Amino acid sequence: MKNVSIAKRSSHELADRPWAVLARADSATARVELRRYELPSPNEMWELDDAPILSIVMPRAEGTQGEIMFDLGDRQRHKVGRLMLRPGGIAMHSRGDGGVLDILTCRFDPVRFAAATGLSEWDNRRLSRCAAISAPTVMALADRLKQETISPDFGSDMAIDALIQLLMVELGRIFRPVRQFDTGQGGLAPWQLARIEEVLRASDGEWPTTEALARLCGISRSHLSRSFAATMGTSLSGHATAIRLERAQDMIRAGALPMNLIARVLGFATASAFSATFRRATGLTPRQFRNGFH
Numbered sequence: 001m002k003n004v005s006i007a008k009r010s011s012h013e014l015a016d017r018p019w020a021v022l023a024r025a026d027s028a029t030a031r032v033e034l035r036r037y038e039l040p041s042p043n044e045m046w047e048l049d050d051a052p053i054l055s056i057v058m059p060r061a062e063g064t065q066g067e068i069m070f071d072l073g074d075r076q077r078h079k080v081g082r083l084m085l086r087p088g089g090i091a092m093h094s095r096g097d098g099g100v101l102d103i104l105t106c107r108f109d110p111v112r113f114a115a116a117t118g119l120s121e122w123d124n125r126r127l128s129r130c131a132a133i134s135a136p137t138v139m140a141l142a143d144r145l146k147q148e149t150i151s152p153d154f155g156s157d158m159a160i161d162a163l164i165q166l167l168m169v170e171l172g173r174i175f176r177p178v179r180q181f182d183t184g185q186g187g188l189a190p191w192q193l194a195r196i197e198e199v200l201r202a203s204d205g206e207w208p209t210t211e212a213l214a215r216l217c218g219i220s221r222s223h224l225s226r227s228f229a230a231t232m233g234t235s236l237s238g239h240a241t242a243i244r245l246e247r248a249q250d251m252i253r254a255g256a257l258p259m260n261l262i263a264r265v266l267g268f269a270t271a272s273a274f275s276a277t278f279r280r281a282t283g284l285t286p287r288q289f290r291n292g293f294h
Contacts (some may be wrong), residue, residue, distance in 0.1 A: 045200035066096025081132025117172035207267030
């Protein structure tokens with residue numbers, strides 16, 4: 001499409017900001033930038049933009065740690081995942097371990113984003129889901145968008161425009177309206193959701209069971225399953241599987257760990273069991289997936 005332009009930026013541009021733009025692609029719907037941040041350790045920032053911004057942190061060998069707080073509602077802090085959405089017009093405070101980070105950002109046109117996703121109002125429940133989006137489909141689209149941005153080829157302008165449209169569709173599905181419950185009517189409290197997210201993302205060697213997560217939340221297994229679905233609009237098992245797959249993809253992309261160790265970290269009994277599960281979810285074996293990135 002004629003309304004997409006692709007540009008490379010030097011590391012000396014935007015010197016007044018804590019990032020350099022390594023590559024950029026513009027369309028009528030969004031601006032895509034691959035940014036390299038060089039941040040002090042530890043690091044804290046306040047950020048505000050009138051447009052929604054999807055951020056995808058590129059994996060690095062030492063990993064990343066961070067949390068954010070939106071300047072709205074209960075101002076609760078949330079652990080940050082690889083995928084994060086910052087709604088337009090809402091200030092965000094972040095703090096993390098800093099260092100050198102490559103982050104792909106997609107800054108959507110606010111009007112087009114609201115029209116495509118139906119998302120224009122944000123409450124505490126939706127904001128709590130913005131910090132760590134567990135969606136392999138969005139991650140796959142982001143990976144393709146990154147490649148088209150840094151290595152443009154024939155038809156890259158059309159591909160980028162299509163990928164941006166698909167990202168908006170997926171975000172609209174992720175944040176689709178769900179029934180509103182308070183904790184007295186069967187919903188989960190923010191601290192319970194945070195505890196579940198933290199345990200799933202930090203597990204090492206034994207994947208948490210629903211029973212174990214229920215004990216951490218102080219409720220029964222059935223209550224947890226029912227309340228999680230009511231609060232988040234998706235099943236706990238589906239959410240846990242998405243996080244497990246996301247962590248597997250991150251470890252494979254980083255390229256620092258052998259497959260058998262990745263399988264062990266994620267609680268699989270054997271490397272072959274991990275490979276079979278990964279292939280069912282992605283259509284590729286872990287080694288095929290790794291070969292696509294190296």
